[in-house]
Amino acid sequence: MINSVAKLPNVKVAAGQLLNMRFSPGVLAGDENLDKFVSFLNTLVIKGIYHCQFNVFNTKTLLDAKAHPENYADLIVRVVGYCAQYISLMPEAQDAIIARTTNGW
Structure with a gap:
């Protein structure tokens, strides 16, 4: 995914391409997974992808929040x-937001 987004002409787009994940x-x-995430973030920078947002x-949580909004008043999403x-x-x-790809290592 990162390599595909990096191929886009990001420098020609004001504020760059937005990558939702x-x-x-x-x-x-x-700790091991957090280290992998930091490496992932560093790779984004190296590849020139600087406008990213994460949820x-x-x-299951998102579907339940949709079905029972009264229980999720504090759920904030990007x-x-x-x-x-x-x-x-x-x-x-x-x-x-539900349809966005759920990424795993």
Whole structure:
């Protein structure tokens, strides 16, 4: 994925290309996984990809928040360049966040 995005003419786009990613919480658990994530971030910089945003949720949480918004008033997600209260988003925006690829190592 990184190599594909790096091939885009990022320097020709104001503020660069936006790369949205969603990670499951387990991917960032423990020192070894955090070290891998830091390496991933360093690779983004080396490849010239500097406009990235991440959500760290599993699909089950997002689906449950959609079905039971009263239980998730404090769930904040990254959308396209801004943060929003998940339950305040239109269903189409919620679905787009759910559909983002969940990345694992």
